Amino acid sequence: MKKIINNPNDVVSDMVSGMIQAFPEELEQIDGTMVIKRKELSSNKVGLVSGGGSGHEPAHAGYVGKGMLDAAVAGEVFTSPTPDQILEAIKAVDTGHGVLLIVKNYTGDVMNFDMASELAESEGIKVEQVIVNDDVAVEDSDFTTGRRGIAGTVFVHKIAGAMAETGATLNEVKEVAEKTINQVRSMGMALTPCTVPAAGKPSFQLEENEMEIGIGIHGEAGIERKPIASAEDIANELTQKVFDDLGLQSGDEVAVMINGLGATPEMELFILQKHVNHLLENKRLSVFRTYVGEFMTSLEMTGCSVTLLKLDDQLKSLLEAASEATAFRV
Amino acid sequence: MKKIINNPNDVVSDMVSGMIQAFPEELEQIDGTMVIKRKELSSNKVGLVSGGGSGHEPAHAGYVGKGMLDAAVAGEVFTSPTPDQILEAIKAVDTGHGVLLIVKNYTGDVMNFDMASELAESEGIKVEQVIVNDDVAVEDSDFTTGRRGIAGTVFVHKIAGAMAETGATLNEVKEVAEKTINQVRSMGMALTPCTVPAAGKPSFQLEENEMEIGIGIHGEAGIERKPIASAEDIANELTQKVFDDLGLQSGDEVAVMINGLGATPEMELFILQKHVNHLLENKRLSVFRTYVGEFMTSLEMTGCSVTLLKLDDQLKSLLEAASEATAFRV
Numbered sequence A, B: 001m002k003k004i005i006n007n008p009n010d011v012v013s014d015m016v017s018g019m020i021q022a023f024p025e026e027l028e029q030i031d032g033t034m035v036i037k038r039k040e041l042s043s044n045k046v047g048l049v050s051g052g053g054s055g056h057e058p059a060h061a062g063y064v065g066k067g068m069l070d071a072a073v074a075g076e077v078f079t080s081p082t083p084d085q086i087l088e089a090i091k092a093v094d095t096g097h098g099v100l101l102i103v104k105n106y107t108g109d110v111m112n113f114d115m116a117s118e119l120a121e122s123e124g125i126k127v128e129q130v131i132v133n134d135d136v137a138v139e140d141s142d143f144t145t146g147r148r149g150i151a152g153t154v155f156v157h158k159i160a161g162a163m164a165e166t167g168a169t170l171n172e173v174k175e176v177a178e179k180t181i182n183q184v185r186s187m188g189m190a191l192t193p194c195t196v197p198a199a200g201k202p203s204f205q206l207e208e209n210e211m212e213i214g215i216g217i218h219g220e221a222g223i224e225r226k227p228i229a230s231a232e233d234i235a236n237e238l239t240q241k242v243f244d245d246l247g248l249q250s251g252d253e254v255a256v257m258i259n260g261l262g263a264t265p266e267m268e269l270f271i272l273q274k275h276v277n278h279l280l281e282n283k284r285l286s287v288f289r290t291y292v293g294e295f296m297t298s299l300e301m302t303g304c305s306v307t308l309l310k311l312d313d314q315l316k317s318l319l320e321a322a323s324e325a326t327a328f329r330v
Helices: A008-022 A083-093 A107-122 A152-165 A170-182 A231-246 A266-282 A313-320 B008-022 B083-093 B107-122 B152-165 B170-182 B231-246 B266-282 B313-320
Strands: A027-029 A035-038 A047-054 A071-077 A099-104 A127-132 A184-190 A210-213 A224-227 A253-260 A286-293 A303-310 B027-029 B035-038 B047-054 B071-077 B099-104 B127-132 B184-190 B210-213 B224-227 B253-260 B286-293 B303-310
Touching: A008 A027, A008 A035, A008 A047, A008 A071, A008 B266, A008 B286, A035 A083, A047 A083, A047 A107, A047 A152, A071 A083, A083 A099, A083 A107, A099 A107, A099 A152, A099 A170, A107 A127, A127 A152, A127 A170, A152 A170, A152 A184, A152 A253, A152 A303, A152 A313, A170 A184, A170 A313, A184 A231, A184 A253, A210 A231, A231 A266, A231 A303, A253 A266, A266 A286, A266 A303, A266 B008, A286 A313, A286 B008, B008 B027, B008 B035, B008 B047, B008 B071, B035 B083, B047 B083, B047 B107, B047 B152, B071 B083, B083 B099, B083 B107, B099 B107, B099 B152, B099 B170, B107 B127, B127 B152, B127 B170, B152 B170, B152 B184, B152 B253, B152 B303, B152 B313, B170 B184, B170 B313, B184 B231, B184 B253, B210 B231, B231 B266, B231 B303, B253 B266, B266 B286, B266 B303, B286 B313
Parallel strands: A047 A071, A047 A099, A099 A127, A253 A286, B047 B071, B047 B099, B099 B127, B253 B286
Antiparallel strands: A027 A035, A035 A071, A184 A210, A184 A303, A210 A224, A253 A303, B027 B035, B035 B071, B184 B210, B184 B303, B210 B224, B253 B303
């Protein structure tokens, strides 16, 4: 295992310390937890909390900031945070207007956020949840009933966050988050596995000439292993599947996210982007905005995902609203 | 070689196409070249051009935008761009106020930017150059007389770019760029090599338990190969060397950049940041701003660099000025 770490069991607490020290004016840690919250909350707004296993950075702490999340809960690597920590996050960000939880669809996350939600409600806090399940690759998986939540989650953070900043009610914020979830789809692939620090060895193997289509962000099995294809073929395969699943039509307007899984050179993401864009042009889609970079990673996995979000005027204006999140400045 | 590419000989042109398509409102390509320029130049300002071999993304095209560079010239992977392409960039961004070239100290880049500069001057354009040599690891290297230019270059882009936006003269912009160069130092290390697409195999080898301290961003030899140390020891070794070389004193104010070389999980960069910050606190330095991410990469190399920039009021205000560069929004 080649990693820049100290004790493998301390990676999350070491990382959270580093994040707080990097952005001392923007972020703070809730004592005794792995919760990162905005140092100064906007008053009079719905609180937004997300989180999940660590190893997907900048998700989710990088999306904490004015205009996006109010707090993110970091679980152990690839492991859901515990309900008590999620509860602390909910309590810390509630200003009396209720809290929306944005949860990626993994069994552990769904269960723990749900439990935290009940605990918070028993303390008198209004809590709603949305479950992101944008990954079109597989219907169920090792860690999921139903589709997995991956990079599309970042669009949900952005849009719900912008809506909350307008002073919308909890139900209105939930509604736009659900609309975003209904209109966002993703699919990924990988060339190499990743290694959970505490495990010390890769979670799976791929042959030197092999890639896996439809893989999950924890290395969960995808659809197919096959010889490495060209960037053009990879872009076309991922984008076509997402396009079909969304039921897009000529003339529709979309936002595009080309996401690296951790170790993919930016050069390769832009090469993919060229072909994704070409396919969308051929289908006469209108691309409103493109995001290329690392948004939802899987430690040092080499690979990518393609996300399309179908837009309307409301979503466009929320997507373009200001964000001060450290990993998503608009 | 596991890469998401098409023909290995087309990686740069494919990437540049993807970049332009990702940011069609911000960027354009000069026909027949690998030059990326701002679509709309600010008038009445000094032009800023940088560039170098590709494979260091987001350097340099990601730093093109209002408040930073006006154009970036992309050479082949790890290969200097040719003088004729640099000349096209200079001509495209000159609005009559002259052009400053920001060049990383590699023999090929220095030679080709110098030649382009002479060609431009023979066409009546005033051109000045600055050479960035922030890497304290080695005095000379395979590709350099004197120290190499690495991630500190991004601070030079930012500060010179902000100065140019104020309407400063060519000499004034050059002066602040040189001041930045005098006050910025970096040092890096790697755990794994990278593969130039056209070569198809790694440029060097490191054993499974081995790291290399002081390595360059093309895999040039560093100072020492040794067993992988803890994040704390790595942070201390790199930061102490940079600290000493800059001659920093208790009470000095600095900007910090923790840079990933391409395949290092963000988690590990934040773990490093924790220890860099701790060392600087112990030395009673004041940290004005911290940047953690991938700013100057080496394809899919795993590793990092630490950069410190000694600040004064002028540099602080220029560092904080607005930037619309796609990879460095302020």
